[in-house]
Amino acid sequence: MTLDARRPLPGIVDTDFVSLQAAEEITGPVQHLPYSTRALLENLVRHFDGHTVTIEHIRALVAGDRSTAIPFFPERILLQDASGIPVLADMVTLRERALELGINPTEVAPRKRMDLVVDHALELDTAGTADAAATNLTREYERHSDRYRFLRWAQTRFPSLRVVPPGIGICHQLNLEVLADVVSVAQDGDRRLARLDSVVGTDSHTTMINGLAVTGWGVGGIEATAAALGQPILITVPAVVGVRLTGAVEPGVLATDVALTLASLLRSHGVVGRIVEFHGPGLTRLSVPDRATIANMAPEYGATMAYFPADARTIDYLVTTDRPAATVTTVRAYLDAQGLMHNPDESASYGEVLALDLSTVQVTMAGPSRPHQTFSPPSLAQTVRRGPTRTAGGLRDGDVVIAAITSCTNTSNPRAMAAAGLLARNAVDRGLRTATWTKTSLTPGSRATAELLTSSGLQYALDELGFQVAGFGCGTCMGNSGPLDTHISAQIQRGNLSVAAILSGNRNFPGRIHPDVTHSYLASPPLVVAMAIAGRTDIDTTQEPLAVDTSGTEVYLNDIWPSDDDIDAVVGAAERRSLRSSGSLPLTTTAWDEIAHSEGAHYDWDGRAGIIRRPPFADAALTRPIFDGDLYGARPLLLLGDGVTTDHISPVARITADSAAGRWLDEQGVPPDAFGSYSSRRLNHDVMLRGGFANPKLQNMLTPDRLGGWTAVQPDGTVLPIHEAAAVYADRGTPTIVVAGDLYGAGSARDWAAKVTRLLGIKAVVARSFERIHRTNLVAMGVLPVECPDLSPDDLDGTETFDITGLAAMPLTRPPLRVTVHDATTEMHRFDARARIDTAVEATWIRSGGLMAHLLTSAGVAQTHTAPEG
Incomplete structure (x- = not known):
């Protein structure tokens, strides 16, 4: 059976699209399908060949046949350095192994566009100083010189690979602000063909792009390798759970609070392996950055995607982020022609529907060890062990030793970041300071975020409180929080104290943020600043003061929390200028371009204790x-x-001298200060073997008295x-x-x-x-x-x-x-x-x-x- 659904795209010269309406002779009516299902259907119909993609695949998707697996061909592959470098190394070894077996290496050459963003290597050796970002970036280049030389070499060997160097931002935020097309156009014969953008990434939070109506999710590096080589990703026809949104958030409530509330709701309901699709009249009350914050958290409730259909806000965001006018015109024409613009008055046919009235969402935190352990701030003190009365200069149980504005989840959100800056300004105006035992840091997910704070005049207040920009990357969110002051660590270990971290991240698993930290809490950026001022978790911020100002007056959270009008004024004045800069910023740097690297066709792998060893997985x-x-x-x-x-x-944490990996490196003559982290040594399988199940918080029931590996x-x-x-x-x-x-x-x-x-x-x-x-x-x-x-x-x-x-x-x-x-x-x-x-x-x-x-x-x-x- 043939399927000819290619049609001219109305209003766009010399451009065609694969029309879902034209395919209805095979599929039957599709307007009742969830928007995410229609996006998957477009991918299937466009790749129909009667062999890899068959009529049976198409009909199974339309019918919602959960027993059938369908192929999916992503347009792009998104990589970050920690998982992306092993992907590239696997591609190199596949090529080498193919040559050994007499196979033409072009059969294992990448065929898809790949974007690798170096964001996972930033470590906060320095924080709370004006030169923190520059110092940390210099250390990063020194620490990861071998890895970066390999990446520079790989750029010369893989034409479809673009590498975004350190110091630019986080892959998911750059994907949202710069890389994603929503609809892409490519020459196909003598005419152009428009198609829906789609992506798989080697990071579970790739779902953030669902907030821009782009199909995408996280996959393992091995699966990403196959996808880059042109192989389809096979997925079982997914169930789609509709979440009907109504109302609007109350003043003082941010997208972080909505995201954490949904994480708890959906984890409790059970959506593992399903697509969650948001719809209803409340959708229009959420900006694209708000949607992206929510979609970013999809892995925390186990969903494959957290999909937001396109609407007028999607188009506005493309304009705001300086996508070319012709691109925006094509996107709008395509979405209209396909019937993919969200209609709040129509409801798709979902397998089941949950409801959330946004007006019921309250300020929310999560912890102490899972993103779905949500509570309102007054309940925070109930989650911690209360310590003795503080002695002069001394720590006690429940103290906040890390406060980090971090992660693409929240630093991509202009309202959340403006709120943090305004709260900091209000606090500084009252003479408040952060607790002396709290390590503070700010690691934006893109330079657009930094520009918003600087252009609005709010960065100075964050600086005064110790939240200077410490770099552009994942930082504390992925556990690269850097060392605590030695006297702080000594007190924690000597007293066996139970201390806390507060971060605007997306994960707070035990042992992830810092080895000295036992409790980690997720919160919005302004709440992170407030808790850094309080310096403790045994506090009800609605009833107790955060601190005392210079006149001796008690200052409560409500006294310095910014109004929605103030937040909107900052965003309205600064958002367009700051976000436009992300679309026009160069995605490379002079320091990166000047890295010396091999020019040969074959990579010269490191020796046994090296950083870049030949992976064994093709042997x-x-x-x-x-x-x-x-x-x-x-x-x-x-x-x-x-x-x-x-x-x-x-684990990805730093390799300690008393670990199995540390002992092995020591035997190989590697000095302790060069051990690095498991994340940085993923191309040394002897190190990674010894790091298997070696998280110091892992409880193996076979050794109940001994944690770790x-x-x-x-x-x-x-x-x-x-x-x-x-x-x-x-x-x-x-x-x-x-x-x-x-x-x-x-x-x-x-x-x-x-x-x-x-x-x-x-x-x-x-x-x-x-x-x-x-x-x-x-x-x-x-x-x-x-x-x-x-x-x-x-x-x-x-x-x-x-x-x-x-x-x-x-x-x-x-x-x-x-x-x-x-x-x-x-x-x-x-x-x-x-x-x-x-x-x-x-x-x-x-x-x-x-x-x-x-x-x-x-x-x-x-x-x-x-x-x-x-």
Whole structure:
């Protein structure tokens, strides 16, 4: 069957589009579909070829057939340096391995536009000073010189790659302000073809772009590699949950509060693996930056996307951010022609609908260890351990030692940042200062944000309170908060104090923000400033003063909280000028362009202790299947509870001297001040192997008295570092698994969490449930995710052995399995389970030994099919 839906785009010369209306002869009516479903449908129809994309795929999407997997072809790949550099290295090794196997390397060459933004390397060595940003950037270049030389070399080898250097901003905020097109146009034959923009990114918060009506979500680095090579991403037809918005937020309430409220609501309801689509009359009351703040948090409630349909505010934002006039005209014409402009009076056909009256949202915080643990500020004191009366110059439990205005989630929002600046101005006018024990910092997600604060005259007040710009990057949000003053750390450790961080970020998992911090709270930027002034968390900011001013008068939060009129005045005067600058700023720097790098066709990989080593994942040992039948006698390498995050599995923190990775680096002659972080050493698999499950806050039930990367080898119970225990089991020929509770693999789209699982030789992860991205990453690495809802880790002691049977059914999607647990008394407990192999393509990955093996096999087959006869 043929499908010809290409039509001239009304009002745009020499330009066509693939019309959903014209495709209705195949699809049936589409106007009742959710807007996000229509966006996916456009992608399918445009790529229809009768083979990779079939009529059956199209009809399954329209019908909402959840049992069908459909291909998705993103227009762009968005990378950040921590996960993007390994993606590029994997591409290089794929090319090298292809040459070794006699495969034409063009078969594994990237075919998609790739934007890599260097934003994860910023560390706040210095904060609270005028020269903090310059000092931190200089240190960053020194610390990451090897990585940046590799990136400069990669720019010369991959024509489709653009690298945005350090000091420009955060990938998601730049994607919103500069990179995303909403609708892109490219030459196609003798005419141009307009198509919806779409993106996958190697960071889970790629969903931020959903606020601009762009389809996009986070994927693992391995999947991103395949997408860049032109392979489709396979997704099960997603359920779409509608969230009907009504009303408008009350004065004093910001987008942060809405985002945190929704994170709690949607996590409680359960939307893992689903698309959340916002609609209703309240949509018009949210600006694009407000929508982006909300969409950024989608991973925190497990949704694949948090989609906002396009409307007049979308078009206005494109104008405000200085997109070319011709682009804006094309976007509007395309959205009108496709029927993709949101109509608040019409409701799409959603699987289920939730409702939120925006007027009911209150000022909200989240913590102390999860983004969905929300509460109003008066309840803050109930979440902390109360300490003794403060001694002169001394800390106590509950003190705020870090206050950071950070993260693209909130620094991209002009109203939130204006509110922070105004509150700071009001505080300075009263003579207030931040607590002396609180490390303060400001790391905007783009220079547009800094321009807004400077042009409005508010940065000076933030400077007075210690919130000088410390750099442009992720900073504290991803755990690069830098050192505390030595005397502060000493007091915390000596007194075993429970201290806090307040940040305007999107995650607050245990151990993420700083190793000395036990409680981390998410809050809006102005609330971060207020809590830095209070310096403590055992406070009800609605009833107790933050501080005393220079006249001895008590100052309450309400006294300095800015009015909505003041916020709107600042944004109205400064927003257009500051945001326009982001669209016109150069996306490179002289310092970057002057980095010396290799000019050769082949990269000269570092030695064993180096930063840039050749990854092993295309080598024969890691591209063969790890199953040759059912699994018998497996031992748990780890026994874990609920909510294990990818940061628990593969941390990004600094490598300490007493860690397994630190000891290994020391043995290789690397000095401690050059250890760096796990994030910066992701291309040294020996380091990353020793960092597996090494988060100091991880509780392995096999070693209840010892946190972090330790486990007990059974049956003798010897306690060893996890990588050593894995080697012992491998020498014995004993297969290993991980047993865990619910929501295994929550958090960042960190493919190293799956890579280290494979490197440790773990054959399967048996969990009650999985988060979306990590489940896919495990499959891509050839590791089997086994969902076993009735198996509770709390009922085990770790001495058991496991059989997993039914693996012969692996060609099927989600095949039923049987998990049999043998305890020390030889009693057997049987559990029904299911292999979380969600698509036929994923089954192929498992059978091949992982996605890298599949890519090499596919490249070899493609070469065979295209080779000339002879």
